[in-house]
Amino acid sequence: MGKDKKGLILDTLRELFKEGKAGTASVSDIAARAGIAKGLIQSGGNALEKLALLMQSYRGSYVDSSLDEYLHMPQNAAIHQKSLAQILSALSGIISRIIEQGTVEGLFACDYPREYAEIIMAVFTFLLDPGIFPWGGDQYALKLKALADMLEKGLCADKGSFGFLYGAEDSFRKETK
C-alpha cells in the first residue's frame, strides 16, 4: 500500500471516529463515511495489514483531548454512550469483513466474524475508554497484549501476528513488507 493512500485512509478514519465521539454525526452520516472507509480498507493489503491500519487510526483519534474531556463530563454521558455504541456498530461491520478476508487468505479461521468484531470493539470502546477507566500506561499495554493473545488463539492466527496492537510493529512490518 502506498504512503499517500495510507495517509488518506488514516485521515478519513480519524474524521469518522471524531464525529462519532462528538455525537454530532447522524447514523447515516457515520454509515456513509464508514462506507468510504470500508472501500478504502478493502482496496489493498492483507487482513492483518488492514486491521493494523484501522487500530492505528482509532488510537490516533484520541489525540483530541478537549473533545474527550467534553464527552467525559457526567452531563454528557448519554451522548458519550450513544457515540460509543455508534462507533461499535459502524466499525464492527468493517472489521467483520476484514476477518472474512483473513479466512480466505488463510490467515484466520473463524465461524463468528461479526461477533468477534463486536467483542473487539466492546474492548476498545468501553474497557479502553480513558474517561470510563483511567488505566495507567502499563495496565493499558497489558490489556492490549491480552487481547492480541486472545485473538491470535481465537482466530487461529500465527503467534505474534496481532503484535501491532501493543506496539510490536517491527515484527508486523517484517511480515507485510
Add this chain to the structure above:
Amino acid sequence: MGKDKKGLILDTLRELFKEGKAGTASVSDIAARAGIAKGLIQSGGNALEKLALLMQSYRGSYVDSSLDEYLHMPQNAAIHQKSLAQILSALSGIISRIIEQGTVEGLFACDYPREYAEIIMAVFTFLLDPGIFPWGGDQYALKLKALADMLEKGLCADKGSFGFLYGAEDSFRKETK
C-alpha cells in the same frame, strides 16, 4: 456443591448486581459484597462450575426490568455508566481468581487472567447490555456462542466447556456432576 449453598451464592450475587446497577452502592460496599461473593465462590467446585454459577446469577439479575428501564433513561446515563464500570471492576477480580484456579486444575492455560476477566466483563456489561444494544434473542445467543468459542480457544479449554454461556447446560452438568 450443595443446593442450599448454591442458592445462597446466587442470592448474594444477585444483590450485588442489582445494587451495582442501581448506582446506589458505594465502591466499598460493592467491594465488601464482592468479598463475600468471592469467599463463597472460592469455597467449592471447579473453575468451570464457578464461572457457570457467576454467569447464571449475572443473567438472572436482569429480571428486574423496572430498574433496567430507570437506568436506561438518557438522564441516568452517567449513573448507568458508573454502575457498569463498578460491576466490571468488582467482578473482574473474582473471575480472574477463578481463571487462576482453572490453570492450577489443568482446565485452562492463561498468561493474562486479570485481563481476560476484564474482556469477558466488557462484553457482558457493554455489548450485552439490553438498554445500550437491543439485540434480538438469536443475535444475543450468537454473541454468547462466539464468546464461548473465543474463551475455549484463548484459555486452551476443552471444546464445549463454555457451553453454559449459551444454554448448552446439559453437557456442562455431565462434566461437573
